[in-house]
Amino acid sequence: MFIPIVFQHFSFSCISIPTFIPLCIAPISWIGACFERVKSRALTLAKFKILKHNRYKFLFLCIPIAASCSHSTQVDQEMYAAASTSKQSQGKQLIVIDAGHGGDDIGAQVKNIKEKTLALQTATLVKRYLHEKGYRVILTRSRDVFLPLKKRTAIANDTKSKLFVSIHFNAYKSTQPHGIEIYYYNRGSKWRQVASKKLADTILHGMIEATGAKNRGVKYGNFHVIRETYMPAILIEGGFITNPKEHSNLSDKGYVEKMAKSIAVGIEQYLKKA
């Protein structure tokens, strides 16, 4: 552990106050980062009702995650660099695309599909299509890395991005549910509620037309990433990987490309109307 090692080598009397304060802050931020990882994993487990039936299994799964925290949470430095330089280019609107989960937080998983990987593939394609249309895009993560929810919203807020679009995929205990749904947060600023709903409606309409998937509608969701962002924000659930037909569609590169393209087209349509 960090604290005993510190006290093993230094006595209180030989640590000056300016040295002691950072020594205190470091373990606190380390614990905070660990808590975020464990909480995120726990939410995934809860989604699949694992926690409800087996608390010991939960602890067993959390311990290795906590142990891996010794490799401090990787903050995507390239992303922040891109954000600061992007402020300098005028005229092009900035969009933040968030690939859900990452690193230890796999999200849902069925056979060959991991939610974290599919979300990143889709987000990367959306970025490419938006670039082709002349928009500036920041991905909250551009590789398989764990990123706390607070960091994701901070990227969008700090860069004053025009829109925030988070990409996820659904899973359920039964294999029957299928289709695409989009969430927005319907509290707080009225302007943001209306704009987020309009963005969700526009994108969902295009996604359904492009993929032929079932329309599960635009819904209210109280999720951190769409609640704590300042700009219009939505969370897309791009299909159920637990449904065999949708699993097969989402394994197909062409289908994922069509879906990503329709998200980019929806963003453009919304911005042209806004």
Ligand SMILES: [Zn+2]
């Ligand atoms: Zn997810």
